[in-house]
Amino acid sequence: MAFLRSALHALWMLVTVVPWALWMVVASLWASGEEMYWKAVRWLRWQVGAARLLCGIEVRVTGMEHLPDGRTSPAILLVKHQSTLETFLMPTLMPHPLAYVFKRELIHIPFFGWAIGRMDMIHIDRRKRAQAFNRVVEQGRRLLAQGVWIIMFPEGTRIPRGRQGTYKTGGTRLAVATGAPVVPVAVSSAKVWPRKAFIKRPGLVDVVIGRPxxxxxxxxxxxxxxxxxxxxxxxxxLDPEAYR
Incomplete structure (x- = not known):
């Protein structure tokens, strides 16, 4: 049953991403950056909702009161990364537009990459490390001033359940350079949607937002x-069984 549910969810993502991505590319000819962002969030909500209905994945969020107030109050979200789920989920939860920092190669992925390439995100060429960080700071300052929050995964990649990756300082270097506070976020997504796994299982995912x-x-x-x-x-x- 879990395989069938997961297959239906994968099919739903596939059949919706093509028209959505084409619409994003066309809409980018006239829509503003913020309009493009909320169009993308609509598609992400479809995927999170489908994960709940088809796969039985529920989400519980605590700590929303810790998020900074104000239209242009800056924040840099540093999020635990275990699954694709939090990549889809975080923009649907946050009251501000988010800008992901991601490797440039992703924009070449058919449809999905084309769509995110049309958005005001921070994509970097990791072969040019010094220039890449300078670009992050330059774009980060501009976006934070507009009320866009920056989101980064400090471990750099999805980490298996119960494991701890190497926390890289790119996010805190950006915070110190811009003066923005960092907001730590813990996510127990691998309990239901493991790293690089096709099969998703029903269960509860906790998202806990720390104080800035x-x-x-x-x-x-x-x-x-x-x-x-x-x-x-x-x-x-959140997940004591995984860390025994």
Whole structure:
């Protein structure tokens, strides 16, 4: 049954991504950056809703009250990365538009990549490391000033359930450079949608949003260690079976 449900969800994503992506490419000829963003969020809501209806995946969010207030209040979200689910889920939860920092190669993926390539995100060429970070800071400042929040996965890739990846300091370096606070987020998505897995299983995913951590005057390495400590402690609280 789990295989059938997962197959239906995959089919739903496939049949909806093609017209959605083509519409995004056409709409980019006249729509503003924010309009493009909320068009994308609509498609993401379809996928999260389908995961709930077809696969039995429920989401519980705590800590929304910790998010900064204000139309242009800045924030850099640093999120635990276990699954594709949080990539789809986070924009559907946040009150501000989000800009992902992602590798440039993704925009060449047919349909999905074409669509995100038309949005005001931060795509970087990882072969040019120094230039890539300068680009992140330049675009990050501009987006944060517009009220767009930056979202990054500090481990860099999806991490298997119960494991801890290497937390890279790109997010905290950006925070220190821009003065934006960092908001740590723990997500227990691998319990239902494991890394690189086709089969999804019914269950509850917890999303816990931590209190913003000021970045001004901080050392990026020290700040990332604080983020890492909070996220990993929260993951062990949310999913103790995986960390035995």
């Amino acid at each position: 951590i000021p970045s001004q005057g901080r050392d990026p390495d020290e700040l990332m260690r604080e983020v890492e400590a909070w996220i990993e402690a929260e993951m062990r609280r």
